[in-house]
Amino acid sequence: MTFNGSWKVEQSENFANFLEQMGINVVKRKLAEHDNMKLIIEQTGDNFHIKESSTFRKKDFNFTLGVPFEHELADGTVIEGTWVLEGNTLKGNFTRKDNGKTLLTNREVTGNELVQTYSYDGVTAKRIFKKV
Numbered sequence: 756m757t758f759n760g761s762w763k764v765e766q767s768e769n770f771a772n773f774l775e776q777m778g779i780n781v782v783k784r785k786l787a788e789h790d791n792m793k794l795i796i797e798q799t800g801d802n803f804h805i806k807e808s809s810t811f812r813k814k815d816f817n818f819t820l821g822v823p824f825e826h827e828l829a830d831g832t833v834i835e836g837t838w839v840l841e842g843n844t845l846k847g848n849f850t851r852k853d854n855g856k857t858l859l860t861n862r863e864v865t866g867n868e869l870v871q872t873y874s875y876d877g878v879t880a881k882r883i884f885k886k887v
């Protein structure tokens with residue numbers, strides 16, 4: 756499956772501004788810019804198992820395409836929403852539980868890169884992960 760593998764963040768674009776829009780304080784924003792985020796993705800059919808590790812935390816979670824789930828972000832913000840696959844792009848549509856605002860995120864694999872884009876309240880960002 757396309758997304759399967761270990762992915763390590765190499766580059767971020769506008770991520771600090773996105774986090775600021777998310778309301779994340781300056782200390783956590785600075786840490787997040789160098790969080791050494793690593794994702795291990797295991798897809799079996801419509802089911803995904805993700806092992807996330809960063810300087811903030813280690814977290815394992817599962818989701819199924821098209822099935823809403825609740826997820827806690829590294830800063831404690833809780834979101835609820837769904838991942839769907841459109842063509843080769845994973846599209847995530849989430850709602851923050853605390854303020855009802857929408858967080859959109861996409862994941863796409865091109866060669867040995869996984870590109871994740873984020874959009875929240877008018878601010879977009881991108882993180883590029885390399886396969887390790």
Ligand SMILES: CCCCCCCCCCCCCC(=O)O
Pocket residue numbers: 779783787805826828829830847849858860873
């Ligand atoms: C320090 C807080 C960072 C928050 C930004 C992360 C945004 C995550 C987007 C939604 C992720 C859904 C779960 C997942 O598949 O990884």
